[in-house]
Amino acid sequence: MGIYDFNVLKADGEEISLTEYKNKVILIINSATECGFTPQYDALQDLYEKYSKENFIILDFPCNQFGNQAPGTNAEIASFCDTKFGIKFPIFSKIDVNGDNASPLYQYLKSVKGFKGFDAEHPLAALLESMLGRENPNFAKEPDIKWNFTKFLIDRNGNVVERFEPTTDLGVVEDKIRELL
Template identity: 65%
Template sequence: MAVYDFKVNNYKDEEVGLDEYKGKVLLIVNTATKCGFTPQYDELQDLYEKYNSQGFEILDFPCNQFGAQAPGSNEEIHSFCDAKFGITFPMFSKIEVNGDEAHPLYKYLVEQKGFNGFDEGHELTSVLNEMLGKADPDFAKKPSIKWNFTKFLVDREGNVVARFEPTDNMGIVDEKVRELL
């Protein structure tokens, strides 16, 4: 089993096989348009522009599971991201990333790389830890997606090699992408 074995729908609800991305380095991200981390779209677009010509793709999966912060239709989300951030990387249909209705791709991703905690130096880490801890005191022991803008890095062979939480510095993400290219 590899990332390439999954099929997803693009934001126009057309089926896409992830085998279209064979041989590329991928960053798979669950996103939201009304989140405190939404400005990361700027950094993601910068990363995409920097490395796309070298075989790098970002696959954007809007998700409304965390604070209902991805409202709207696929088309509305796409239009917002285009207008506000000039996003040019592929955007897919809104999905669920946790629970019984989680997309099989995300079930696979969290099996490959579980949660290792938030960056203690980030200003929102204490807020996330407190909020998630109230809902589930054992949240940190579970591999599930904790919030919007969790990122999975996939090498050119389709192996999930790293997971980055929304609190992780994008400079670290850039460094890991560069190593794989």
């Protein structure tokens, strides 16, 4: 099993195969429009513009599982991303990333790259750890997605090579993207 074995739904409901992205470096994110990490969209769009000509793409999967921070419809989310951030990379249908209804794609991603911790230098790391620890004292030992804007980096052969938590500096993410390009 690999990344190209999955089909996903575009925001308009059309099903596509991830084979459409073969030979590209892919950054897969779960996003939310009303999150403290939503401003990352600016830097993500910059990365997309900077490297898209080198066969780099970002695939955005909105998710409402963390604090109900993606409450809109697929059309409302796409409109928000376009209007507020000028997002040009693909935004897909809203999905679950954890639990019984988790997208098969995300079940796979988590099985390959589990949670390794938040960047302790990030100002929101302690808050996330405290909040998640109250809900589940064993959260750090489980591979689940912990919050919005978790990212998975996929190489040109479809291998999941890195997982970045939302607290990871996007400069670190860019360095890894450049290595793969």
